[in-house]
Every structure is written in C-alpha cells, then in structure tokens.
Amino acid sequence: xxxxxxxxxxxxxxxxxxxxxxxxxxxxxxxxxxxxxxxxxxxxxxxxxxxxxxxxxxxxxxxxxxxxxxxxxxxxxxxxxxxxxxxxxxxxxxxxxxxxxxxxxxxxxxxxxxxxxxxxxxxxxxxxxxxxxxxxxxxxxxxxxxxxxxxxxxxxxxxxxxxxxxxxxxxxxxxxxxxxxxxxxxxxxxxxxxxxxxxxxxxxxxxxxxxxxxxxxxxxxxxxxxxxxxxxxxxxxxxxxxxxxxxxxxxxxxxxxxxxxxxxxxxxxxxxxxxxxxxxxxxxxxxxxxxxxxxxxxxxxxxxxxxxxxxxxxxxxxxxxxxxxxxxxxxxxxxxxxxxxxxxxxxxxxxxxxxxxxxxxxxxxxxxxxxxxxxxxxxxxxxxxxxxxxxxxxxxxxxxxxxxxxxxxxxxxxxxxxxxxxxxxxxxxxxxxxxx
Amino acid sequence: xxxxxxxxxxxxxxxxxxxxxxxxxxxxxxxxxxxxxxxxxxxxxxxxxxxxxxxxxxxxxxxxxxxxxxxxxxxxxxxxxxxxxxxxxxxxxxxxxxxxxxxxxxxxxxxxxxxxxxxxxxxxxxxxxxxxxxxxxxxxxxxxxxxxxxxxxxxxxxxxxxxxxxxxxxxxxxxxxxxxxxxxxxxxxxxxxxxxxxxxxxxxxxxxxxxxxxxxxxxxxxxxxxxxxxxxxxxxxxxxxxxxxxxxxxxxxxxxxxxxxxxxxxxxxxxxxxxxxxxxxxxxxxxxxxxxxxxxxxxxxxxxxxxxxxxxxxxxxxxxxxxxxxxxxxxxxxxxxxxxxxxxxxxxxxxxxxxxxxxxxxxxxxxxxxxxxxxxxxxxxxxxxxxxxxxxxxxxxxxxxxxxxxxxxxxxxxxxxxxxxxxxxxxxxxxxxxxx
Numbered sequence: 001x002x003x004x005x006x007x008x009x010x011x012x013x014x015x016x017x018x019x020x021x022x023x024x025x026x027x028x029x030x031x032x033x034x035x036x037x038x039x040x041x042x043x044x045x046x047x048x049x050x051x052x053x054x055x056x057x058x059x060x061x062x063x064x065x066x067x068x069x070x071x072x073x074x075x076x077x078x079x080x081x082x083x084x085x086x087x088x089x090x091x092x093x094x095x096x097x098x099x100x101x102x103x104x105x106x107x108x109x110x111x112x113x114x115x116x117x118x119x120x121x122x123x124x125x126x127x128x129x130x131x132x133x134x135x136x137x138x139x140x141x142x143x144x145x146x147x148x149x150x151x152x153x154x155x156x157x158x159x160x161x162x163x164x165x166x167x168x169x170x171x172x173x174x175x176x177x178x179x180x181x182x183x184x185x186x187x188x189x190x191x192x193x194x195x196x197x198x199x200x201x202x203x204x205x206x207x208x209x210x211x212x213x214x215x216x217x218x219x220x221x222x223x224x225x226x227x228x229x230x231x232x233x234x235x236x237x238x239x240x241x242x243x244x245x246x247x248x249x250x251x252x253x254x255x256x257x258x259x260x261x262x263x264x265x266x267x268x269x270x271x272x273x274x275x276x277x278x279x280x281x282x283x284x285x286x287x288x289x290x291x292x293x294x295x296x297x298x299x300x301x302x303x304x305x306x307x308x309x310x311x312x313x314x315x316x317x318x319x320x321x322x323x324x325x326x327x328x329x330x331x332x333x334x335x336x337x338x339x340x341x342x343x344x345x346x347x348x349x350x351x352x353x354x355x356x357x358x359x360x361x362x363x364x365x366x367x368x369x370x371x372x373x374x375x376x377x378x379x380x381x382x383x384x385x386x387x388x389x390x391x392x393x394x395x396x397x398x399x400x401x402x403x404x405x406x407x408x409x410x411x412x413x414x415x416x417x418x419x420x421x422x423x424x425x426x427x428x429x430x431x432x433x434x435x436x
Numbered sequence: 437x438x439x440x441x442x443x444x445x446x447x448x449x450x451x452x453x454x455x456x457x458x459x460x461x462x463x464x465x466x467x468x469x470x471x472x473x474x475x476x477x478x479x480x481x482x483x484x485x486x487x488x489x490x491x492x493x494x495x496x497x498x499x500x501x502x503x504x505x506x507x508x509x510x511x512x513x514x515x516x517x518x519x520x521x522x523x524x525x526x527x528x529x530x531x532x533x534x535x536x537x538x539x540x541x542x543x544x545x546x547x548x549x550x551x552x553x554x555x556x557x558x559x560x561x562x563x564x565x566x567x568x569x570x571x572x573x574x575x576x577x578x579x580x581x582x583x584x585x586x587x588x589x590x591x592x593x594x595x596x597x598x599x600x601x602x603x604x605x606x607x608x609x610x611x612x613x614x615x616x617x618x619x620x621x622x623x624x625x626x627x628x629x630x631x632x633x634x635x636x637x638x639x640x641x642x643x644x645x646x647x648x649x650x651x652x653x654x655x656x657x658x659x660x661x662x663x664x665x666x667x668x669x670x671x672x673x674x675x676x677x678x679x680x681x682x683x684x685x686x687x688x689x690x691x692x693x694x695x696x697x698x699x700x701x702x703x704x705x706x707x708x709x710x711x712x713x714x715x716x717x718x719x720x721x722x723x724x725x726x727x728x729x730x731x732x733x734x735x736x737x738x739x740x741x742x743x744x745x746x747x748x749x750x751x752x753x754x755x756x757x758x759x760x761x762x763x764x765x766x767x768x769x770x771x772x773x774x775x776x777x778x779x780x781x782x783x784x785x786x787x788x789x790x791x792x793x794x795x796x797x798x799x800x801x802x803x804x805x806x807x808x809x810x811x812x813x814x815x816x817x818x819x820x821x822x823x824x825x826x827x828x829x830x831x832x833x834x835x836x837x838x839x840x841x842x843x844x845x846x847x848x849x850x851x852x853x854x855x856x857x858x859x860x861x862x863x864x865x866x867x868x869x870x871x872x
Contacts, residue, residue: 018727022585022727025726025727026585026586026587026726026727029587030584030585032652033584033652034584114778117768120768121767121768121773122773127768129768130582135728136728136729136730136731137731138578138581138582138583141577141578141581141582142574142577142578142582144766145574145577145581145749145752145753145766146566146574146577146578146746146749147574147745147749148466148469148470148748148749148752148753148766149458149462149466149744149745149747149748149749149751149752150462150745150748151462151465156871215779216468216469216775216777217777217778217779218777218778218779219778219779219780219781220778220780220781223780223781223783224781225783225784225787231866232868233866235794235824235835236792236794236866236868238824239792239794239822239824239835239837240792240868242822243792243820243822243839245792245870247868250871252871256782258782258786259780259781259782259786260779260780260781260782261781261782261786261787262781262782263784263787263869265868265869266868266869267868267869267870267871268792268868268869268870268871269871270871272713273713273871274710274713274714274734275871276713277708277709277710277712277713278710282730289745290461290462291454291458291461291462291741291742291744291745291748292571292572292735292736292741292742292745292746293572293735293736293739293741293742293745294572294718294735294736295572295573295733295734295735295736296732296733296734296735297731297732297733297734298710298731298732298733298734299728299729299730299731299732300728300729300730300731303729305727305728305729306727306728306729308585308727309583309585309586309725309727309728309729310582310728311585312584312585312586312727313581313582313583313584313585315585316581316584316585317581317584330580330581330584331557332553332556332557332563332565337557337558339652341652341653341654342550342653342654342655342656343651343653343654343655343696344655344656344659344695344696345655345656345659345660345695345696345697345698346692346694346695346696346697346698347659347661348661348699350694350695350697351661351697351699356672356675356676356679356681356704358671358672358675384679386675386678386679388671388674388675399671399675401675403679430667430669430672432668432672432676432683432701432702432703432704433699433701433702433703433704434681434703434704435592435686435688435703435704435705435706435709435711
C-alpha cells in the first residue's frame with residue numbers, strides 16, 4: 001500500500017484554493033486520521049501562470065485536461081471548474097478510466113443526473129459529491145449513510161445562501177428586494193449575475209440532487225416547480241411578521257401516497273420553528289425519516305472553506321476505501337491508533353466566560369456597594385444589574401442579579417465566597433454561566 | 437459473498453425492540469441499499485419468554501451470552517443491555533473473536549474509554565457507536581467522517597433530552613423544577629430515577645465521548661466539571677428572559693491554546709441563537725471546525741426509533757465493509773444500481789398547503805364580499821384576513837391579505853385568475869405558500 005493518495009485538481013478558483021489551503025494547514029492532522037498523506041500532484045486551470053496568493057509548491061500546473069486524466073499515478077480527480085460540458089467530459093473520462101472522482105458541481109449532477117450517476121455506478125472508481133449541496137452541511141453523507149436504515153418521507157430546507165441573505169436583510173432592515181440584493185453583491189454574498197440564486201434555480205439543483213439520493217431514483221429537473229424571491233415586497237415580510245411568520249426560500253420534497261411532491265418557492269415559515277432562525281448566508285436541511293423522525297442539519301451554505309471541508313471529507317473517505325490492506329471504515333476515534341494519546345481537561349477554575357449571579361440580600365443602604373466592591377476587587381467587571389422585587393416587603397430579602405463581562409471562574413468563586421459570608425446575604429448566591 | 441449479514445442482539449428493551457421493528461418494516465428497503473439482507477438470528481435477554489408485542493419470528497431467543505458470542509455465523513454483535521460490567525464483557529469478548537460490534541452504551545464508552553477503544557482498534561471487527569450520543573443525530577459519523585479534514589475547535593450542545601424537556605417546561609409554563617420533573621416523569625420523558633439526567637451525568641458521558649472523538653484522545657471522565665439543573669429556580673428563568681436569554685443544560689468542550697476546556701452545566705443561551713430554539717426532548721450539537729466553520733445538527737435525543745435508526749445506520753455501514761467483493765463505500769445514490777428507477781414529480785397544481793394571498797384592491801363597499809365569494813366557490817376556506825392601509829388615501833388601492841386553510845394549488849390559481857380579472861383589483865395578486 002502506498003503511503004499517499006495522489007489528487008489531480010481541476011480548477012483553482014474559490015473552492016480549489018480552499019482545498020489547497022486546507023491541505024497545507026491540516027495536512028498532518030489528516031494524515032493522522034487517514035493513515036497516509038493526501039497530496040495534490042497536478043492542477044489544471046485555464047490560466048496556469050496567474051498569481052493566486054496561495055502555496056502551490058509540489059503541484060504541477062497546466063492547462064491540459066489530459067495531464068490529469070492520463071496520469072496513471074493520480075488516484076482521485078477533483079472537479080471544481082463548474083459548468084456543464086467540460087466538467088461532464090472530465091468526470092465521465094475519469095470514471096471510465098477507473099479513477100475516483102470528487103465534485104462540487106450541483107448543476108451538472110442535477111441536470112445530467114442519469115448520465116453521471118450511471119457512470120459513477122459502473123466505474124471501478126468511487127464517487128463523492130458532498131460539496132455539491134450546502135458545503136458546510138454533511139447532508140449527502142447523512143442521507144447516504146446515517147439515515148440508510150430509514151425510509152425518507154420528507155426533505156425541506158434553506159439551500160441557497162444568497163437568497164436567504166437577501167430575505168434576512170429585507171426582514172431585519174425593512175429593505176426592498178433590490179436594495180438588499182445590491183448590498184449582498186457589495187458584501188460578496190451575491191454574484192454579479194445573481195439569476196441562479198434569486199430565481200431559485202440553484203436551490204432547485206440541490207433539491208433534485210437530494211431527492212435522487214433520498215428517494216433512490218432519478219427525477220427530471222425540468223419537472224420541478226421553481227419560483228424565485230424577486231417578487232417579495234417589504235409589505236409581505238411585514239404582514240407575514242404580523243401573523244407570526246418569516247419569509248424563506250424553501251426547497252421541499254415529499255414522498256406521498258399520491259406521488260412525489262417537489263417545489264422551490266418563497267414560503268412563510270413559523271417564527272418559532274428552527275428554520276426561521278436560520279439567517280444570513282447559512283443553510284439548513286430538514287430530513288424526516290420513518291424511524292429517525294425529525295432532523296435538521298445547519299451550517300455554511302457555500303464559501304471557499306466550508307466547501308473545501310466537504311471535498312476533504314470525501315477525499316479521506318475514498319482514500320480509506322482505496323487502501324486494500326486496512327479496513328475502509330474510519331478508525332473508532334478518527335485518528336489512527338499510533339497517534340492516540342491520553343489528554344487532560346483544564347480545571348473549571350481556569351474557565352473564562354460571562355456569568356449570571358443572583359444574590360439574595362437584605363434591602364439595605366450600601367448593599368450594592370458591598371457587592372460591587374467585592375466583585376471589583378476580584379477583577380470582575382459588571383455588564384448590567386437588576387433588582388427583582390415583585391412584591392417587595394421592607395425588611396425581607398430581595399434578589400439582585402448581576403451579569404458580568406468575561407471573568408475567570410476562580411475569581412468569581414472567590415468573590416462569591418467573600419460575598420456569601422457577608423451578613424447582608426441571606427441565601428447562597430446562585431451562579432449560571434452565560435454562553436457568550 | 438453471503439447475501440445476508442447475521443446479527444446477534446443483546447437486549448430486547450426499548451431500543452432492542454426498535455431495531456427488530458425497523459428491520460421488519462424497512463428490511464426490503466435496507467436490502468436495496470446494502471445489497472444484502474440484515475437478519476437478526478439470535479437474541480439474548482434476561483427474560484426470553486416475556487411477551488413483547490413485536491414480531492420475533494426467525495430469531496432464536498435465550499438468556500445465555502455464549503449463544504451469541506460462540507456462534508461463528510454471527511457477523512455483528514449489537515449490545516443494547518446498557519450498564520457497565522456485563523456489557524463490557526460482551527463487547528470485549530466479541531471484539532476479541534473478531535466480530536464487529538454496535539453499541540448504544542454511552543456510560544460504558546465514557547467511563548471505560550481506554551479499554552473499549554483499545555479493543556476496538558485492535559480487533560479485526562469493526563466498531564459502531566452512533567446510537568450512544570443523541571440517537572436521532574448522526575453526530576458520531578459527522579465528526580468521524582464528514583469533518584475528518586477539519587481541526588475541531590469547539591463542540592457544544594444540548595445532549596440530554598430529559599433536562600431540556602424540564603427546562604423547556606419551566607420556561608414555557610413558569611413551573612418549578614420539581615413540578616416540571618414530575619410532569620416529565622408522568623409523560624415518560626424522565627425515568628423514575630432521573631439522577632443521571634438531571635445531575636448532568638448522562639450529558640457528561642456523551643460530551644466526553646464526543647471529545648475523545650473530536651480531539652483524537654482519551655480524556656478522564658472524572659476530570660470533567662458537571663453541574664445539574666436541580667437548583668434552577670423560576671426566578672432565574674424569568675430574569676434570564678428579561679436579559680434576552682433562555683436557560684439550557686449545555687455540554688461544551690474547546691481545544692484552546694491553554695488546554696482542553698470541558699464542562700456540563702446550566703447555561704444562559706441567547707434567545708436569538710439556534711440552540712435557544714431547541715425545545716422539549718430534542719437535542720442539538722454544535723461543532724466548530726477550522727475549515728467547515730459553524731455547524732449544528734438537530735434531532736431526537738433518545739427514544740426507541742431514533743436510536744434504532746442510528747443502530748441500523750451502523751449495521752449497514754459495517755455490512756458494506758464486511759463484503760469483500762464490492763466496495764465498502766455506499767452506492768452513489770444510496771440504492772444498489774438494479775433498484776434505481778426514473779420517477780416522476782407531481783405537477784404543482786396538485787399541491788395542497790396553506791396560502792398567503794395579498795390582493796391589491798380599490799377600497800370600495802363589497803370588495804371583501806367579491807373576494808371571499810370567489811375563494812369560497814373555488815373550495816378555499818379562509819383562516820384569517822387583515823387589511824393593510826398604513827397611510828390610506830380614499831380612492832387609492834389597499835392591500836388585503838388572506839391566509840387560507842389547506843387548499844389545492846389548482847383551486848387557488850383558478851380563484852386568483854378570476855379575482856385578478858375583477859375591475860376592483862388594480863395589481864396582480866401575490867401568492868406565498870405557507871409551511872403548515
């Protein structure tokens with residue numbers, strides 16, 4: 001068994017650069033998990049000489065597709081150029097040669113599902129496409145493996161970060177669609193040509209892919225109902241809010257007695273649901289299985305690093321399967337055994353966080369001064385304070401609550417220890433840590 | 437290659453019965469995914485003759501541990517009896533014999549991590565423990581495989597359903613801890629002896645297991661800081677609410693410059709965060725990786741079926757790896773190729789859901805009657821209606837919004853078509869579907 005896996009990388013754009021950076025940064029960690037090195041030996045890009053500001057040492061770069069496809073030393077081909085025709089040709093040729101393929105190309109997988117998946121099924125190579133739907137969410141592996149004992153009843157999700165960013169802005173800042181779009185473009189959350197995102201086509205690509213996987217079939221992309229968000233007006237968001245809803249671009253598919261329902265359109269979602277709290281460029285996918293029940297996975301929808309993380313997850317999984325001597329299952333604790341160590345947890349005294357402190361004190365002059373003096377002397381700074389005395393009877397104890405800025409647990413305990421000995425304190429102080 | 441995988445099942449309690457039922461219900465689906473049958477050939481339980489109300493045909497049931505361990509035909513041992521000593525002995529003996537093992541036993545994995553994982557690493561058998569943390573959430577596989585290219589920086593989560601159910605009740609109904617606990621026990625969300633759940637020990641077992649996996653090390657369970665929820669009072673929940681927080685029992689671990697921080701305790705969580713919207717017996721785990729960024733996985737924390745779903749996911753994954761002739765990676769679209777079909781999506785006209793309809797109409801007598809008449813004639817029943825006229829100028833159009841009960845898209849379109857031709861309607865009606 002070789003002690004490395006050779007990668008041929010098509011595309012050095014946003015995601016391609018992310019993959020190079022992640023291997024540079026996490027390469028030694030990945031070697032401890034996989035038991036061998038993942039190395040990019042070749043990259044093919046339209047402009048091999050362009051300066052990209054990343055460390056490309058040991059990578060042979062060219063603009064000739066066959067430099068990768070015909071290299072017998074390359075184990076896995078990573079397709080990150082996007083688009084349909086050229087990407088399809090690269091993937092089909094690679095699979096035909098028995099190479100494994102990893103791709104992030106949702107448009108291709110959605111629109112040419114039959115051709116690509118037939119090639120993937122019949123190739124000796126393995127096929128990974130986790131990065132094609134919601135980069136930071138392992139929804140492909142969840143459905144393909146974790147829920148493999150379940151009949152999937154329903155999938156629904158916020159699967160376009162640009163549309164969600166725009167709708168979130170409209171909702172938070174009472175903006176029109178066009179001004180929210182402009183802002184999203186300025187901040188890099190929407191492309192110069194945002195058609196695919198705002199018209200729902202990108203979400204539809206992802207939905208059909210999740211359907212193919214969940215319902216174990218090939219569905220025709222053209223039969224999917226698609227409606228974008230360009231017609232949503234501030235008044236709709238405002239009235240929806242009055243009724244307890246937020247507006248989200250949802251992709252939804254159900255396996256129903258009648259047949260398969262599937263659609264992408266703006267949807268009113270109950271404010272109290274988890275989906276409603278998915279804001280900005282984040283994505284979330286709900287899957288309902290007949291045994292697992294209701295599930296939701298949340299993470300970054302796109303971006304260089306979340307997407308490269310998904311590509312690396314696929315590369316490592318395929319890397320395990322390609323090694324014939326050891327089992328292809330990941331090690332029980334993720335690392336290979338020789339890297340496993342016993343490690344220590346820090347004592348709680350060293351924790352630094354924010355604190356909620358509820359003091360029970362007599363309602364006397366000078367009480368607050370005593371509390372704050374002791375806190376100050378223990379390096380604890382106060383963020384805010386309220387005195388709670390619903391039905392206050394003079395002479396009886398009252399609750400004083402103080403929220404602190406970031407403080408050390410050791411200091412907090414020292415202060416409480418001091419304070420609880422004061423005669424003005426009638427019950428032990430309650431401490432609850434705040435998630436900052 | 438055999439066309440079946442033989443399972444020996446220890447334990448026919450809540451989860452064991454779930455596994456039997458899931459294989460009875462989803463067996464043919466699972467066969468289409470794995471390419472072979474998963475069958476329980478033997479079960480061992482303390483009371484073999486007890487009536488359990490499930491279909492146990494073809495399963496040989498006894499109370500002798502060796503009936504499974506010494507059966508050379510059994511490929512995977514499933515340990516669902518819980519507890520420490522006997523379960524440990526079963527798992528160690530099975531792994532020593534080269535059998536694969538699947539377990540849901542978080543207490544054992546947390547408290548005897550070194551012994552169990554050493555045995556798992558050195559056995560020829562494979563080891564699955566997805567069911568040991570948050571049954572309905574594939575968090576073990578997410579960390580072990582999907583995030584395997586990432587350095588995990590932080591894990592935090594709501595990983596005890598009983599404690600979360602109690603805190604949610606206290607928050608929603610302004611109950612005391614004791615009355616919320618009693619209600620949870622009556623509804624089956626808390627056990628008669630709830631110590632492990634309310635004292636944070638169960639959450640701590642899960643946290644240490646996630647830490648071992650995320651940080652690729654063995655941590656000492658006894659060094660984990662643990663604080664339960666019994667001391668939380670209604671006043672704390674009320675004041676936290678004033679400050680914009682909810683109280684959650686959080687398990688949190690971080691890989692920090694200083695060392696590994698880890699703790700389980702009640703925590704104030706910002707109301708606007710996703711964790712805050714995880715209510716009742718549900719669980720959620722946040723994982724932060726240096727490339728994938730912020731992620732969250734949500735699902736049922738426990739229960740017969742979500743946990744059996746996790747057991748089945750492990751059985752299928754191990755089943756693939758045990759077959760030597762085909763690749764151990766799951767098929768690209770989950771099903772084996774011979775079961776793959778082209779399938780149709782229903783036309784959008786057949787959708788049945790709730791609708792938000794915004795009509796732009798002249799502010800005249802009889803307008804509402806015209807709208808509601810047309811809706812009624814098209815079988816659309818009205819849930820509520822508001823007229824929005826912020827700065828209404830007589831004679832100018834106003835917005836009338838109607839929310840419908842469940843209706844057919846075809847009927848909605850017919851009604852809108854009719855209504856938009858009325859002279860009182862000045863702009864096309866806007867339709868947004870509601871997620872019911």
